[in-house]
Amino acid sequence: MANSKYAYVRNFELPDPLLPGCFLVCRIDGHSFHRFSEEHAFTKPNDDRALQLMDHVAKDLMSEFKDIVLAFGESDEFSFLLRKSTNLYNRRNAKILSTLTSYFTSCYVFHWPRYFPDTPLRYPPSFDGRIVLYPDEHAIRDYFAWRQADTHINNLYNTVFWALAQQGGQTTTEAHATLRGTVSAQKHEMLFQRFKINYNELPARFRKGSVVVREKVRSCKQWLLDLNEPEDAHDADDLPEPIKPKTSEIARIPFKASQRDKSKTTIEVMHCDIIGDEFWDARPHLLAR
């Protein structure tokens, strides 16, 4: 890029470093996905293929960018948590934002045929993104609680709305009118009375969103070493339950991060509660440096 006469124009490129010592959240949202979901005939209120595609993309991002320790997704959005000491691209705002959003988009289009084998893309979908800084664990907890509460509220509404429209014979205008002013309990009741739907038995993916988390795992060697280290021992009760994460709603209890720093990690998709303490208490590494 060095041709001296014009190169002064680079002086207009101003630095944009993000404050050190803060967690980074990068939230990526689908652009005009209302139209996109209609053009590609997404199932309403939730399209399982579209959600699984989003989860796949989120896992790809976390495989590529090791400083992302957690992601949460619902509908056409995903939030990524980068650890507070990350030095990715020297914490340059535009570089991180544009790179993550670009790679997210690329993976989405790239993997589309796998999840929608019979529905070719009619046009290129796009996303926007933003990076928000959070100075402490408390705010991060509340950020993810905010998104999961939003998932619940939206999904409950949409579930009743589409039941009214698809099975109840209402127009969308009528369905909105029916729901106006109703509280949560009334929506549950409406679902059960009119449509025999027990909301709590719907798939956790729809109700809880997707939690994609970098988990610490122990190697076989470490496992054996641990067995021979009684001072470091823990009861069998502490061991992770053999729960399949994808269908589990309750948070797994992995080994404490402090025990093994050199431990490998895996990326797991869950649909569990992240508003309460259990999920976070079991994973102190998420909010460590």
Added chain:
Amino acid sequence: MANSKYAYVRNFELPDPLLPGCFLVCRIDGHSFHRFSEEHAFTKPNDDRALQLMDHVAKDLMSEFKDIVLAFGESDEFSFLLRKSTNLYNRRNAKILSTLTSYFTSCYVFHWPRYFPDTPLRYPPSFDGRIVLYPDEHAIRDYFAWRQADTHINNLYNTVFWALAQQGGQTTTEAHATLRGTVSAQKHEMLFQRFKINYNELPARFRKGSVVVREKVRSCKQWLLDLNEPEDAHDADDLPEPIKPKTSEIARIPFKASQRDKSKTTIEVMHCDIIGDEFWDARPHLLAR
């Protein structure tokens, strides 16, 4: 997004408006395209398919975002000029940057099979982007001169380099050594003497890069009206030459922007000089508001 208890976390989202009255340049660059071009067997020094794909993507962006009036591309990068009075997304930096970069990426993956029908994508390519503000026409002219001068310097170097490597039997290390310290004239001479290549006869696309420009065109009705308006008349010499833009190196002379404000626009790809005045003098609308 309204669930009051946690919604305070939105307070951490800070405004990021771009200064009004400045031109915006959004430059998008391929991420690790050295590797990407090798993995997908790009022709060296220039892969015509890859360049045409980039041009296609640039045109898509300009179709989607009307405030982009000009773009310039070379290799794996493209710069987009947004008119200085643009109010796209209320000039929010992250929103504009992430949306443009995302849509660029999406189009790239989406159109890939059309330009590389026999080369499936091996993995999702990505791009980074940045937005730079320029306060005046002079700086904008120099910005685009900077990029086109860069195109020339890089392409001349790469053309000799790959001639040495592909036809001259040199290793890449030897080729770099051969070129070390040579000036432009020596490279031209080397190409001609050793490889019978007249650099100036190579495709303009390689030597000049791609200029994608929103041109004003007159409707038939306006054309007829003009014929009957002698005070507004101009000699036939003023009419645009029927030059095919894609192969033309010299800038077309379109009608003056001031003549017809309601005129429609088309998006044209050219490979002409944009360092001199001719291109810009013929298109005053590019640097107007």
Added chain:
Amino acid sequence: MANSKYAYVRNFELPDPLLPGCFLVCRIDGHSFHRFSEEHAFTKPNDDRALQLMDHVAKDLMSEFKDIVLAFGESDEFSFLLRKSTNLYNRRNAKILSTLTSYFTSCYVFHWPRYFPDTPLRYPPSFDGRIVLYPDEHAIRDYFAWRQADTHINNLYNTVFWALAQQGGQTTTEAHATLRGTVSAQKHEMLFQRFKINYNELPARFRKGSVVVREKVRSCKQWLLDLNEPEDAHDADDLPEPIKPKTSEIARIPFKASQRDKSKTTIEVMHCDIIGDEFWDARPHLLAR
């Protein structure tokens, strides 16, 4: 400042360069000057001593910071224009802002006794400041027009208001009520009919605010040289009128900036119109680089 163990805290100091190629306007405003003017018994509606003190401070700033080419003040505020190519403190926002505001404040307190010899300061006055970037001459012209129009509007209102209160026997509440909804012509009429005040004969300082400008002046040597350079000659009509700037309302016509680049400068206080073209046409150096 180098003691390595803790020095990492400097990493939290983020760069804040101002965009190159833009004019800088630094506007400094009195903090709680409503109270301050009452505590120090300022004459209403205008205190000549206070305004002269402000002008003195503005001149001091321009003597100290050569890149300030123009200032405009009214009431308890002053705006300073820095030329667009200024590299003062490498264009660091906080450094420029805090230094200018601090020096302004210091000069105000320092010179106070000279303008208020019988009124000791009862407490330390303070100011706030902000820096705004303007990309072009047009916006700068409008910025200063905005401030001078504001001066006119405020001063006309205040002049009638205080006439009603001081001479008309109205309470301040009544005076506000009397003025509610009146347009400019009605205020002029009210002043003249009730109080025999011809608004246009009030001091220009009150009606136009203070324009502090860096003027180019010719040295004696240059003057003589010019006399012997007929090709560079100009009519005697071009010479500056011997108008005393402080009482003049019309803009002086100094020599054109382009004639002598090495010319010295002086700082002049005027009370002239800066909304029209005359002032600016006579001083092209103000909006040059």
Added chain:
Amino acid sequence: MANSKYAYVRNFELPDPLLPGCFLVCRIDGHSFHRFSEEHAFTKPNDDRALQLMDHVAKDLMSEFKDIVLAFGESDEFSFLLRKSTNLYNRRNAKILSTLTSYFTSCYVFHWPRYFPDTPLRYPPSFDGRIVLYPDEHAIRDYFAWRQADTHINNLYNTVFWALAQQGGQTTTEAHATLRGTVSAQKHEMLFQRFKINYNELPARFRKGSVVVREKVRSCKQWLLDLNEPEDAHDADDLPEPIKPKTSEIARIPFKASQRDKSKTTIEVMHCDIIGDEFWDARPHLLAR
């Protein structure tokens, strides 16, 4: 400020809110105080009057701005800590920065005659300022440790330097040469051997700098109430020692912040260690919200 035609220029004033949830440190530094201290014949290496003036100014700032909970000063600089939940001026960067720097400057000039009754100001002194965000207590502790370590290093150096120059008959160039490469212990030794100065017996103000802290105090009424509230009682040992803060080097132990939220506060100047835990452990309110 409402005159519609030009008021659009306000659109160039961009928002500059500081990230919520972070501590703010505003550091204010003397501008060219090397020259200023010479022009006003400051005693070297430390001028007690100048330091006491700085302390007075710092107290004034803390009286005026209740969200400043702590300040630390040395030489011609002072750092102010604003509690992390402060909403001063809606956390607008330029507003806070310019106001604090301005008021600091104003107080400095205002109080000058009190500390330098026989030395009139020869010209207006000025300061620059900056605001730095720190996301957590750890970084704040390190920030203040950084400044106090700096105080120590500078003062030790300056003490020996001026002893060499004033009593040792060295030129300043020779004195710098004598000190080049010496470590702390050597400087202590040099002071003691050559000049009979025991560094640790020099005034704490010089060695430790000035710590200005907002202390919680109990009213008489609360004191009596506490005597009757045995469940809330504490041993007499917990009571603050009747140490005169100005000469004390060790940190006082005030009541815990949590005990009495409605307690009044006083502003105290101390010269104690703030690198260790004692100072901070005794004042948990400083790093609370």
